[in-house]
Amino acid sequence: MTSIQIIFLLAAAGTLAAGVFVVSSPKILHAALWLIVSLFGIAIMFALLQANFFAVIQVVVYIGAIAILIIFGVMLTRRIMQDTGLQLTRFWWGAALASLGIFAGLITMLSGWKAADIALPEMSSSGTTQAISQLGQALVSPDAYVLPFEAASILLVVAMIGAIYIALDRK
Amino acid sequence: MLSDWLYIGLFILIAAALPAAAIIVAGLLGPHKPNSIKNQTYECGIETVGETWVQFKAQYYIFALVFLVFDVETVFLYPWAVAFGQLTLYGVLEATLFILILAGGLLYAWRKGALEWV
Amino acid sequence: MIPLSWYLVFSAALFSIGLFGVLARKNAIAILMGVELMLNAVNINLIAFWRYLTPTQVAGPAFVTMVFATAAAEVAVGLALIISAYRRRNTVTADEIDLLKG
Amino acid sequence: MNFWNDPVNFIGQWLGGLLSGLGLAPSLVNFLLSLLGVLVLAMGSLLFTIFLIWYERKILGRIQDRLGPNRVGPFGLIQPIADMMKIFTKEYITPIGADWLPYNLAPIMAVASVLLLYAVIPFGNRMVGVDLNVGVLYLVAIGGFGILAIVMAGWSSNNKYALLGAFRVIALLVSYEVPMVLALLVPVLLSGSMGMSAIVQAQAGGFWYLFVAPLAALVFFLSSIAEVGRAPFDLIEAESEIVAGFNIEYSGLKFGFFYVAEFLHSFTVSVIFATVFLGGWQGPGAATYPLLGFVYFIVKAWIVYFVLLLFRGSLPRFRIDQMMDLNWKVLTPLSLSLVVVIALVDKLLANVSLLVRGIGLLSSSLVVGFVAVEIMRQAGAKRRREVAPAFEHREAASGSAPVQPGSGGGL
Numbered sequence: 001m002t003s004i005q006i007i008f009l010l011a012a013a014g015t016l017a018a019g020v021f022v023v024s025s026p027k028i029l030h031a032a033l034w035l036i037v038s039l040f041g042i043a044i045m046f047a048l049l050q051a052n053f054f055a056v057i058q059v060v061v062y063i064g065a066i067a068i069l070i071i072f073g074v075m076l077t078r079r080i081m082q083d084t085g086l087q088l089t090r091f092w093w094g095a096a097l098a099s100l101g102i103f104a105g106l107i108t109m110l111s112g113w114k115a116a117d118i119a120l121p122e123m124s125s126s127g128t129t130q131a132i133s134q135l136g137q138a139l140v141s142p143d144a145y146v147l148p149f150e151a152a153s154i155l156l157v158v159a160m161i162g163a164i165y166i167a168l169d170r171k
Numbered sequence: 172m173l174s175d176w177l178y179i180g181l182f183i184l185i186a187a188a189l190p191a192a193a194i195i196v197a198g199l200l201g202p203h204k205p206n207s208i209k210n211q212t213y214e215c216g217i218e219t220v221g222e223t224w225v226q227f228k229a230q231y232y233i234f235a236l237v238f239l240v241f242d243v244e245t246v247f248l249y250p251w252a253v254a255f256g257q258l259t260l261y262g263v264l265e266a267t268l269f270i271l272i273l274a275g276g277l278l279y280a281w282r283k284g285a286l287e288w289v
Numbered sequence: 290m291i292p293l294s295w296y297l298v299f300s301a302a303l304f305s306i307g308l309f310g311v312l313a314r315k316n317a318i319a320i321l322m323g324v325e326l327m328l329n330a331v332n333i334n335l336i337a338f339w340r341y342l343t344p345t346q347v348a349g350p351a352f353v354t355m356v357f358a359t360a361a362a363e364v365a366v367g368l369a370l371i372i373s374a375y376r377r378r379n380t381v382t383a384d385e386i387d388l389l390k391g
Numbered sequence: 392m393n394f395w396n397d398p399v400n401f402i403g404q405w406l407g408g409l410l411s412g413l414g415l416a417p418s419l420v421n422f423l424l425s426l427l428g429v430l431v432l433a434m435g436s437l438l439f440t441i442f443l444i445w446y447e448r449k450i451l452g453r454i455q456d457r458l459g460p461n462r463v464g465p466f467g468l469i470q471p472i473a474d475m476m477k478i479f480t481k482e483y484i485t486p487i488g489a490d491w492l493p494y495n496l497a498p499i500m501a502v503a504s505v506l507l508l509y510a511v512i513p514f515g516n517r518m519v520g521v522d523l524n525v526g527v528l529y530l531v532a533i534g535g536f537g538i539l540a541i542v543m544a545g546w547s548s549n550n551k552y553a554l555l556g557a558f559r560v561i562a563l564l565v566s567y568e569v570p571m572v573l574a575l576l577v578p579v580l581l582s583g584s585m586g587m588s589a590i591v592q593a594q595a596g597g598f599w600y601l602f603v604a605p606l607a608a609l610v611f612f613l614s615s616i617a618e619v620g621r622a623p624f625d626l627i628e629a630e631s632e633i634v635a636g637f638n639i640e641y642s643g644l645k646f647g648f649f650y651v652a653e654f655l656h657s658f659t660v661s662v663i664f665a666t667v668f669l670g671g672w673q674g675p676g677a678a679t680y681p682l683l684g685f686v687y688f689i690v691k692a693w694i695v696y697f698v699l700l701l702f703r704g705s706l707p708r709f710r711i712d713q714m715m716d717l718n719w720k721v722l723t724p725l726s727l728s729l730v731v732v733i734a735l736v737d738k739l740l741a742n743v744s745l746l747v748r749g750i751g752l753l754s755s756s757l758v759v760g761f762v763a764v765e766i767m768r769q770a771g772a773k774r775r776r777e778v779a780p781a782f783e784h785r786e787a788a789s790g791s792a793p794v795q796p797g798s799g800g801g802l
Contacts (some may be wrong), residue, residue, distance in 0.1 A: 005172070007180075010231050014297055022322050023310030029225040029546065030338045033493065035322050036539065038303075042329050045299070048291065049340045054332075054353060055176070056528040061357055065242040065537025066325065066364050068565060069235045071542055073318055073368040075558070076232055078374040088313045095312030103305035110297050117292045121344050125175070129253070129524045129584065131350065136254030138347040139247060142264035145351045149247060152358040153269045157276035159362035160240045162284045163369035167229050167236070167358050174796040178425050180519045182510045185429045186503040189437060190648055194498065197479045197644035210487045212550045212640070229372055231562050237306050237719070238565040245363040245572050246354050248730075249528060252580040255734065265739045267731050274727050277719075283668035 008048055015041025024088075036067045050100050050123050053132045233285045237277070244273055296337035304330035315382050317371045321364060328360045395680055399518050401430075413790055432520055433506050440655045444471040447654065447700060452495045452703035471571060481643035489640065489709075490547035497544035498641065500650035512662055513588045514688055515672045516682035520778045526587035527575050530663060531568070534618065536658070538564050541637050545647070548640035556636035559711065564618060571614040573726035577607035578667050581752075591671030595678075596745075599670040603749050604733060606756040608668040610726050613646035616658040617714070621699060623706035624714060661695035662688075669695070725763050732759050 018038035025031040039062045046055035088094070123131075138144040251258075251266050280286055303326055310323025332353050339349025394401045403424055410420045445460060445468060452459025458710045461465030485494065509528040513519040523529050538561055545557020578600050579585050582593035594600060601608045617624040665671065669691045672684030709717070736755040740748045 002290070002356060004799060005291055016299070016302055016306065019306040019326055022326060023306055023314065023319070028316055028319060029318055031322060033543075035325065038326065039329065042303075044180075045296070045333055046336060047179075048173070049296070049334050049348075050173060050337050052175075052523065052525045053250065053339060053528070054336055054350070056525045056532045057357065058332075059532035059535060061242055061246060061361065062325075062329075063539065064532065064568075065235075065239040065565070066361060068238050068538065068542065068561065069232070069364055069368060070237045070318065070322065070325075071546075072232045072558075072561075073321075073371060075546075075554075076229060076372050077318065079324055089315055089348040092313035095309050099305040102308060103301055106301040106304075107298065110294060110301070117294060118343060119290050119292070122358060123340070123344060125522075125524055127344075129586075130303075131344075131347075131523070132250050132585070133254040133257065133583075134347050135350045135354070136250030136252070137257055137262070138351055139251060139354070140254075140258065140265040142261070144347065146265055148351070148355055149265065149339060150269060150272070152247065152355060153272040154245075155362050156240045156243060156358055157272050157279075159365045160237060160276045161279050163236050163365045164233060164280055164283060166366070166373045167232055167369040168283065168285055175521045175523055178429070179507075179510055179523070181425055182433070182507060182520070183503070185426075185433050186506040187499055188453070189433055189506075190499045190502040194495070194648070198483055200480050201643055202482045204482065205484070208489075209484055212486050212488070212548075213403065213539050229376075232368070232372060234562045234566055234715070236369070238569055239361055239365055241569045241723070242572070243358055245528070245531075245576075246357050248576055249579060249585065250354075252576050253583060253585060255580045255676050255737075256583040260738050263734050266734065270727055270731055274724065277723065277727075279454070281720065286537050288715040 004048070008045075011041050011044040011048070015045070028037055029071070032067065032071050032074055035070070036063055039063050039067065049120075051131075052128045053135070228289070230289060233280075237280055237285070240276065241273070244269075293337060293341040296333060300330040300333040300337070303327075303333070317382070318367075318368070321367050321371075324363065324367075325360065328356060332356055395682065397517050398515075398682055399428075414717045428520065429510075432509050436506060436655060436659075437502075437651070439658075440651050441471045441475065443654050443658050444474075449702050450697070450700045454701070470659050474541035475647075478644055483645060484640075484642045486549055488549035490549070491545035493543040495645070497540045497547065498645045498652075500536055500540035501652040502655075504533055504540060504647050505652050505659055507536075508659050508663070511587050512666060513591055513671055515684035517679050518672075519588055520683060522586055522588045524584070524586045524589075527579055527585045527590070527667075531572055531575070537652070540652075545637040548637075550640050553637050553639045556639070560620070560637060563624075563711070563714060564719075566715060567614045567617040567624075567722075570610050570718065570722035570726045571618065573723070573730055574607045574614065575667065576730055577604045580730070580734060581737065587666055587671075588669055588681045591673060592618065592796070594670040594673055597670075597673075598745065598749055599668060599673075601668045603752045604668075604729075604756055605753070606725070606729050606760050607640065607733075608664070610722055610729070611668065612664060614718075614722060615664065616699065616702060619657045619660055619716070619779070621657055622703040623709050625703075625708055657699055658692070658696055661699060662692045664695045665691040674792045680777050721763070721767065725759070728763075729759055732756075 015038050018034045018041060021034035022031050022038055024036075025034060039058065043058040043063075044056050046058055139149045140146055248266065249268065251262075255263075307323045307326030307328075307330060310326060312321050314320050314323060335349050335353050335356070339346070343349065406427070407420050407424060410423060411417065415423075448470075449459040449467070460470035461775070463469040463473050485491075508530055510520040511529055513522070513524050541557050541560055541564070545554050545560075578590050581600065581603065582590045584590060584593070638646055641649065665688060670690075672681070672688040674684060674687035677684030677687055732755050733752060736751055737748065740751045743751075
């Protein structure tokens with residue numbers, strides 16, 4: 001067991017534990033905090049995979065923006081802060097069975113797959129820079145992803161317009 | 172490289188441990204005599220009226236929302252900026268279109284009065 | 290080194306936890322949080338497959354950036370709907386928000 | 392390799408040799424060396440804050456025609472240390488109903504989010520904690536933790552003023568992150584890299600991005616003042632408007648750490664500005680003698696910090712609606728158009744010499760700035776015409792002659 005593996009196991013355990021708290025915490029604001037911990041754990045995963053760009057972007061977008069937005073949403077609908085007791089539906093055991101079933105199915109699929117044990121190809125520092133540059137070129141290149149690139153911009157703007165239209169106070 | 176991130180991780184631990192240690196030391200040095208009046212929520216000397224969780228306006232949410240959209244834009248624009256030297260004029264025009272679409276969204280928010288602080 | 294399967298098992302577990310949150314939570318915002326966990330599990334998979342199997346190609350990162358954009362749009366609109374529903378119905382419990390019944 | 396050409400690695404190798412001589416494993420030696428580097432950097436910047444507090448109080452005193460601290464020690468230099476000893480012996484008062492973990496985590500996170508910024512700053516040639524190839528975005532990401540600390544402090548205090556203050560601040564901080572991120576895009580675009588060292592290297596020979604893209608530097612400077620929460624944008628702690636803001640329920644060193652974080656952060660943004668826009672450690676002879684580069688770097692950062700203090704000392708506070716308008720209606724459209732214009736001009740001038748390209752970029756920046764000022768002037772004039780009838784009406788009622796059009800133009 002190398003030190004990298006220990007770091008991975010610690011980060012994975014922390015992320016999953018935080019994820020469990022996200023779905024089970026009775027106080028919704030605590031769930032939001034645990035979500036931030038969980039998202040940070042995923043940033044560590046990206047760092048371990050040497051996907052530098054996505055490690056920082058995970059923090060910038062998910063923790064810096066999406067988590068803040070969720071906290072704002074919780075504050076705006078704050079009456080549930082007082083709610084105590086388990087915030088689960090009556091059929092939570094069915095949901096637990098379904099997710100356990102999905103997990104078991106995924107694991108059985110993985111266990112029969114040979115390529116799952118290959119080692120990580122080494123990537124130097126210039127290699128990761130190269131990967132970012134490659135992504136930037138592909139995003140605006142006509143024979144790669146220029147259409148999704150523009151579509152993403154339209155998606156974002158449409159989402160913004162729709163959300164403003166829905167959320168704005170009309171007096 | 173991975174060692175970069177190990178260094179950052181070490182930095183995170185130290186940067187959290189230093190202030191935490193200082194807070195604990197100061198807690199040991201200082202007095203500790205709590206009483207129920209002292210621990211009341213501060214409100215300029217009068218007793219707190221009503222709940223803490225006052226209702227907020229949706230305006231706060233709108234600002235965070237517009238911010239989120241422009242923040243996600245960085246995911247696309249920073250790789251583009253890194254690759255800028257290898258791009259053709261066409262690639263620059265594509266990104267210009269991308270920014271113009273977003274600017275259109277900003278203009279909508281502006282016209283709609285969503286950017287006013289009320 | 291860490292084998293690819295570790296990441297896959299990890300993301301499968303995270304996906305299942307998120308799924309549980311989506312199915313079992315009452316609060317609409319908590320359901321959104323569950324969706325976020327599931328999307329993140331997908332991102333881990335995409336990045337892991339990219340780094341282990343096709344590190345020279347660009348499909349993995351490109352997909353992840355699109356997932357980021359989609360997640361942001363989904364949260365923005367989803368929360369706006371929840372806030373709007375809360376303002377009209379004074380509830381964020383998903384079962385009680387059935388606008389079509391009027 | 393000798394000490395003057397590469398001081399950090401020289402000391403590192405010397406210490407490494409010493410430790411290996413003790414019979415330690417190479418990986419352990421590496422770990423100890425990084426630990427030492429981190430400790431030096433983090434402790435150094437924390438202790439440096441003590442000096443910063445003294446300096447800021449002294450300069451502010453001079454601006455306001457006072458002496459500033461002058462009793463404890465020569466020139467009052469020991470004053471912040473005395474303050475520190477005082478704050479160390481104060482009692483912690485935790486309000487009833489506070490959420491223990493986030494309440495105590497918030498001040499730690501506030502300080503850590505500033506200290507962590509120093510991990511990627513190049514202090515000189517080959518004098519950098521870690522040359523991360525996504526350094527610029529790392530800075531933005533760590534800034535997000537500072538915002539998170541304010542959220543946690545605000546809602547864990549169980550005080551409605553703390554929560555209100557926190558919400559105002561977060562709405563402001565996230566808004567000002569937009570022009571900051573867009574302004575940082577310009578140096579990334581021009582240097583073709585997100586690494587801090589690469590950005591400094593790209594500014595060799597006096598091609599500082601302050602000269603090449605002055606407008607981006609201005610937008611970054613203004614938005615980073617707002618991020619730090621310094622006057623004229625000090626709405627984080629507008630004592631006269633909200634009771635004290637998000638940190639109202641904190642006492643003793645927990646409060647002190649929010650204060651430390653603010654002081655250190657305002658110097659840190661000066662450091663970042665000097666790195667990204669003023670060529671970092673670049674200067675005559677700095678490439679061969681990194682310690683000389685370190686001196687250049689500190690001087691540049693210090694000049695920016697002094698300008699920051701001048702702003703603080705001389706400008707009154709903005710209203711919050713004015714601040715939001717400045718961000719969303721001036722800085723954000725400006726930085727969006729700036730990115731487009733700089734990208735287009737740089738691409739069109741790709742084949743000419745560096746000097747011509749620099750001049751082209753500079754003039755395009757100036758044109759954008761001129762157009763922006765002109766648009767703002769006309770919008771202001773239009774608004775004045777809209778409100779003018781009301782004024783004339785009032786003045787006619789009070790009997791004084793109406794103001795001649797044109798004479799009172801400098802409203």
